Amino acid sequence: MLGSVAAKKLLGVRSVNEARGRVIEHDNRKYLVGYHPAASFYRDDIAENVRQDFLLLQQELQKL
Numbered sequence: 001m002l003g004s005v006a007a008k009k010l011l012g013v014r015s016v017n018e019a020r021g022r023v024i025e026h027d028n029r030k031y032l033v034g035y036h037p038a039a040s041f042y043r044d045d046i047a048e049n050v051r052q053d054f055l056l057l058q059q060e061l062q063k064l
Contacts, residue, residue, distance in 0.1 A: 001057055007033040019055060023060060032057055 004016050011026055011033070013019040019033035034053035035046050 001032045001034050003034070003036055003055065006033075020049065021056065023056075030060065032060065 007013045007016060007019055011019065011024055011031060013033065016033055016035055020034075020035070024031045024033065032053065034057075035050050035059045037050055037054075040045065040047035
């Protein structure tokens with residue numbers, strides 16, 4: 001799972017919101033972009049997004 005800086009540099013996205021919630025394939029690899037889990041401690045508005053990101057990660061890991 002990539003955070004904001006890594007997603008911007010590696011995938012060329014402008015923000016986490018632009019890329020989160022989906023699997024992005026780049027150079028024959030799969031990436032997930034999401035918020036750092038600690039962000040939900042100080043931003044209640046993204047707590048549900050963090051939960052959804054980890055559910056998506058779990059689903060993708062089960063495919064392996």
